[in-house]
Amino acid sequence: FPVTILSSQLFENRELKLRSxxxxxxxxxxxxxxxxxxxxxxxxxxxxxxxxRASFSADNLGEESSRFHMKISELSxxxxxxxALIPGVKMPQQVVHLGNVRxxxxxxxxxxxxxxxxxxxxxxxxxxxxxxxxxLKEGVEQAKYSGLLDMKDLDVAALSGNPDFx
Numbered sequence: 001f002p003v004t005i006l007s008s009q010l011f012e013n014r015e016l017k018l019r020s021x022x023x024x025x026x027x028x029x030x031x032x033x034x035x036x037x038x039x040x041x042x043x044x045x046x047x048x049x050x051x052x053r054a055s056f057s058a059d060n061l062g063e064e065s066s067r068f069h070m071k072i073s074e075l076s077x078x079x080x081x082x083x084a085l086i087p088g089v090k091m092p093q094q095v096v097h098l099g100n101v102r103x104x105x106x107x108x109x110x111x112x113x114x115x116x117x118x119x120x121x122x123x124x125x126x127x128x129x130x131x132x133x134x135x136l137k138e139g140v141e142q143a144k145y146s147g148l149l150d151m152k153d154l155d156v157a158a159l160s161g162n163p164d165f166x
Contacts, residue, residue, distance in 0.1 A: 023045075025045040032058075034062070035062060041055070051074070053072070053075075054075075066112055070107045071106055072103060075104070077100075078100050078101075079097075079098050080096055080099070097159050101124075102122040105119010113137045114137075118131045130148065132146070132148070133145070
């Protein structure tokens, strides 16, 4: 069934509340049950801060063997605008310095604890490939990171805010 939502109310919950003037648009074709859910032609726009075009599948939701797979055709975000968008959440300055970010690739979550991302990344400070895994089996405080980040022409001075680099 096709779904279109035009409201900042979508994100009003205990974890994330966008500024009230932010317009959120979501559209796509969604189907499935509460245990297995799919989405095609997903398009999400969050004001001027970012957009997403993707498809996804989620299986065995609510079970230990749950799996979420997303194929991202295009994710674009302006880190400055995203940082200003969410009250009470402050991104590290290094992330804000990335400026405009674009990503194309895959994002997977296994068993609600293993997050994997593999694709092409482009920022105002450089571009490249990432193949990363975040293991949250021991909780967020004990997260384990592994993988590869291969950036070309990364402006380390701008990223770090330290002109001695570069």
